[in-house]
Amino acid sequence: MPRPPADPADNFQPSYRVSRERLLEKLHGISRRLPVLVDSRSIAPRGPEGETLALDFAIVGARRPKHVLVLSSGTHGVEGYTGSAIQHWALDALLPRLSLGRDTAVVLQHANNPYGFAWHRRVNEDNVDPNRNFRDAFDPNQCSPDYEALYECLNPADLDPANEQRRWAEIQAYVDREGLRRFQQVAVEGQYKFPQGMQFGGHRRSAGTQHLIDLAREHLCAAQTVIWIDFHTGLGESGACELICGAALDSPAYAFAQQVWAGEVRSSQAGESISTPLNGLLDLGIQAVLPADARFAFAFPEYGTWPPERVIRAMRADNWLHHHGDLTDATGLAIKAEMLEAFRPASRDWMRTIVAHGSALVERTVGHLPGAGLAAA
Template identity: 40%
Template sequence: MSSAGGAFPLSYSGARRTFRASADALGARLDAIAIDKRSHRGEELTIDTAYLGPDQPDRVLVISSGIHGVEGFAGSAIQVEFMRRRYDPARLAPGAGVLIVHALNPYGFSELRRVNESNVDLNRNFLAHPEGHEPNAGYAALADVINPTELTSESDAACRERFRTYAREHGQASLQSALTRGQYEWKDGVQFGGTADEASSVALRKIAAEATRDAEDVMWLDFHTGLGPWGEVELISEYAPGSPGFDRAREWFGPAARSTVGGDSVSVALCGTIERGLETALPGRRVTPLAAEFGTVPSTRTFWAMRADNWLHHHGDVESDRGRAIRAELLEVFCPADPAWRSQVLGIADEVLKTAIDAFAAP
């Protein structure tokens, strides 16, 4: 690989092949869980896991990718680079294992979507259905312009105007929360968190409970793209400053670790995230979950791309020229083609994983 950006896969199936071959070359224990859905090309869609380490580890570092489908292009490249260049059993404590989970949302990865086969944002799906569904009044007030049935310059202008009014009345942070926190009422809408446990969520809990092999101590790094300054990373915790889960992250990663509850994160506090799923799947263990989020374009452009993508899959023609342009934009906002961005992401991810190994898994 002359430029680091070259490590990015071209497709889900190519990514999966490279992931499995890289894991196999290290002698990893490979497994795969198929979801009950094929891509439109007929590909089998699986969540693949590779485990490296002792049979009975006392601690496991988990590196996962693709809970947001299309974000798996970067996540998969990061995982493969880790296996090819960073992983070194001599740098790990005898009791430390590494579990690498590939493509938590294989459908979205394959179809270049952030959501899964049920239009669900999996990182809003980890809660009790329906008791855990928090109402999202801001979203409710804006749902008709977030999810228009026709995507025209008029419906775009109406959306902008309503957002401006909403931000003026409630503040910009409240608008971001309304648009990104998650919602459980509009199943054809943006940021839908589902009405039941999704197949990938069930699989993730199973992987968390079984594939971490009863380790007492689990650090879970879930790789994302699409939020924050271009090419920079933030390690996002859903735990409040002062709680053990957040304080460990701060101790290990310094100021790059931010809390959504503390208010200094690029992300607002969210509903139903993977952290909550890990809490229920791994009771009684010491778990430190973090979303490793790499910034791409400004969040307004990202939101606009998600809104168009949602319209396309419910009201448009995916195979039309317009459909292709919308899909290309969605890919670009979550996985920029710029080789400098790709190279920077791989370099920073390697630093993050080196820090994780040194802080958590070294002898």
């Protein structure tokens, strides 16, 4: 049986590939005590070491469960280090203490966006933000006029210092005029017009989006209770956590989320959250394929890393790199290193804070899962 690492920061894995391999190995270990079924759905691209990129939907406990807790990671690729750390903690320290009734399961869904996780991008192999891609219809003209006006500032074709100075001055003038919150809304809400732009939501469902919808539809078809936590980083004060959900304030999903996470959860659609309203969110896409009478509670824990300007600069440079730069030269390597730091800081203290919060959150949540019991640590 795997043992929890002495230092909680060691739950953070060195790469997508290693995280996946160790996860599958640990699941094999767990299968001696609890039933395990892993449904892996791969995508066409490969990782930096030539490895397979896949979504691994690992069901521990009942097949076709009535009651299920899902812990998912890596919707925003590089943010997957954090969700995967919580999954590794769960494998080492939660599942060995867990008893599950015959209708109950815990699902570890590793790497919703395996390409972005492996290549240290937030977006996937189509330059699509997966958390703007969960919708049925795509309008290739959907884009705010303000995003369009700021397009060249947000998505530069060069990094020439004089041009960059002018662009940042234009962004600053916009923020002075309209406010930072409005800028955040415009920059991140999701746009469907510019395939090479940041926050592109796609012109169709990406492969990973379709895989996740299919996995939920097939394996959660008998579900009566679905509690789902999808881990994110990059927004908020360093090490702080906000629980965000996309559900409307008057929806049953919002009410159940408030019941499970007792007043902690904030609706992005209602403007309660540090996150502004967003298009094509994963939780709404998943809910649409669950049984209509299933109780559904969903939260995106969002862990802060660095101030917003540093995070936006990192994403913006990464977008430039993948369309105009060279991943292997000094500029490219520096941009990739900054991308990792922006969404998975190297600070071991930051990692310990996140694992302490995330593990406590999961333990509290297990208390709301019918048929699950947790022995003391």
